[in-house]
Amino acid sequence: MTVLARTVEVTRRYGSTLALDSVSLDIRPGELVGLLGPNGAGKSTLINLFVGLRRPTSGTVEVLGGSPADPLVRRGIGVTPQESGLPEVLRVGELVDFVSAHFPDRADRSELLARFDLGDLVKRQIGGLSGGQKRRLAVALAFAGNPRLVFLDEPTTGLDVEARRALWDGIRAFHAEGGTVLLTSHYLEEIEALAQRVVVVGQGRVLADDTVQAIRDMVGVRRVSLVAAELPELPGVIAHHREDGRVHLVTADPDRLVVELVRSGAAFSGLEIRPTSLEEAFLAITAKEASHV
Numbered sequence: 001m002t003v004l005a006r007t008v009e010v011t012r013r014y015g016s017t018l019a020l021d022s023v024s025l026d027i028r029p030g031e032l033v034g035l036l037g038p039n040g041a042g043k044s045t046l047i048n049l050f051v052g053l054r055r056p057t058s059g060t061v062e063v064l065g066g067s068p069a070d071p072l073v074r075r076g077i078g079v080t081p082q083e084s085g086l087p088e089v090l091r092v093g094e095l096v097d098f099v100s101a102h103f104p105d106r107a108d109r110s111e112l113l114a115r116f117d118l119g120d121l122v123k124r125q126i127g128g129l130s131g132g133q134k135r136r137l138a139v140a141l142a143f144a145g146n147p148r149l150v151f152l153d154e155p156t157t158g159l160d161v162e163a164r165r166a167l168w169d170g171i172r173a174f175h176a177e178g179g180t181v182l183l184t185s186h187y188l189e190e191i192e193a194l195a196q197r198v199v200v201v202g203q204g205r206v207l208a209d210d211t212v213q214a215i216r217d218m219v220g221v222r223r224v225s226l227v228a229a230e231l232p233e234l235p236g237v238i239a240h241h242r243e244d245g246r247v248h249l250v251t252a253d254p255d256r257l258v259v260e261l262v263r264s265g266a267a268f269s270g271l272e273i274r275p276t277s278l279e280e281a282f283l284a285i286t287a288k289e290a291s292h293v
């Protein structure tokens with residue numbers, strides 16, 4: 001099978017809201033795909049269609065060669081939704097056993113918990129876990145049925161750095177064994193740290209689908225940073241902010257920006273021009289899209 005999951009021209013409406021607008025996407029075996037986009041872009045809707053929680057208004061969704069509406073197909077996938085309520089009175093080990101029991105092929109409980117740094121908590125009642133521990137447990141449960149394909153909707157939301165790293169290690173271990181993952185994230189470093197392929201979604205459409213590097217190259221925006229007390233309005237600035245005493249300007253034309261900066265007569269020092277982070281690149285893509293509307 002060359003494609004594990006696929007949408008073909010999928011559109012999803014909620015009343016008058018167009019959440020997804022003719023999205024065609026292929027997920028191939030062994031890929032770790034990061035789905036990136038602002039609030040309301042349609043990321044959760046896409047995941048919900050893949051895991052059979054929602055149906056498309058038009059277009060087709062195929063998972064593991066079948067329909068996500070088929071429970072047999074769903075046994076081959078794992079999912080962690082954006083918000084997961086866990087039964088507070090059960091112990092961690094009991095919940096893992098309960099979830100695993102729904103699958104013909106079950107992950108080893110100790111290995112699963114160890115993978116997500118939850119090994120010491122097997123006898124703990126879920127109600128007594130910290131928010132970060134609960135979230136890691138919710139993600140671990142996606143792997144309880146030894147799935148081939150896992151969908152994680154903002155897996156590390158609300159986690160501190162250490163817990164996030166533990167979770168990344170668990171996801172990486174699954175991927176290293178040949179597992180396929182589609183995850184959404186608002187953390188750009190997460191997408192950069194985990195995914196080889198980035199799908200940028202905005203206003204229900206796929207704006208870009210490529211490697212992190214290719215997306216940066218495609219957008220070609222640069223960050224011009226400098227120290228200045230005040231700056232005049234400068235042409236071609238897509239975004240700007242101040243941080244640690246420096247002004248950061250994002251632009252597609254750094255040469256022109258620097259010429260205009262010098263022309264303006266503004267006092268500045270410490271000029272640097274750097275490639276952008278994914279966030280800045282993404283911002284430029286969406287800004288370009290918006291200007292076409």
Ligand SMILES: Nc1ncnc2c1ncn2[C@@H]1O[C@H](COP(=O)(O)OP(=O)(O)OP(=O)(O)O)[C@@H](O)[C@H]1O
Binds near residue numbers: 038
């Ligand atoms: N059940 C629903 N009823 C009505 N509108 C909905 C529903 N679910 C999603 N939407 C709308 O569809 C659009 C896409 O939402 P979706 O949750 O898929 O975006 P998202 O990219 O996951 O956002 P976030 O990053 O905030 O989770 C939004 O405009 C949202 O308000």
